[in-house]
Amino acid sequence: MRSLEAPPRLAPFSWATSVEADIGHRGDGTDDLDEPDTSGRLILLHDPDGQERWEGTFRLVCFVQARLEPGQLGDDMLPRIGWSWLTDALEHAGAGFTALGGTVTQTSSVRFGGLSGGGGPGEEPPREDDVELRASWSPTESDGDLARHAVAFASLVSTAAGLPPVGAVPLSRSPG
Secondary structure (H helix, E strand, O other), rough: OOOOOOOOOOOOOOEEEEEEOOOOOOOOOOOOOOOOOOEEEEEEEEEEEEEEHEEEEEEEEEEEEEEOOOOOOOOHHHHHHHHHHHHHHHHOOOEEEEEEEEEEEEEEOOOOOOOOOOOOOOOOOOOEEEEEEEEEEEEOOOOOOOOHHHHHHHHHHHHHHHHOOOOOOOOOOOOO
């Protein structure tokens, strides 16, 4: 996790952080080792006077981008599933919220020329399929404790990266 510059004009006070997650390398030559499989940014905005559309004095804004497996692009259920990653994370963390809104977008890009990372004539150019979730919500915690929202954001990024839930123990094959 690392701190970022927060957008200065959205509220009198702001703070931002970013996280990255990699679930491992596929080993099939398609890994982009310079970019993580999943990244996220969380911005906390505070206006002591409140803003009507926020329905409060604090606002959380998040952006999460995750790589898709080749067969997932175009799945009609993916936007609903991606949105459930956020709502489930907030619910499981016990993070109260209001005025939740956002988008889930599937993107596909193909690199050509110098951006393709090599590949000769006749080879298929590298393709990246991603899902992006952008959302904002206002915490309802009257005590100002935003820890549950930070936990929910970390859970969201972990889920988008395909990591198991915290505390899950992977099953392993027994020798024999």
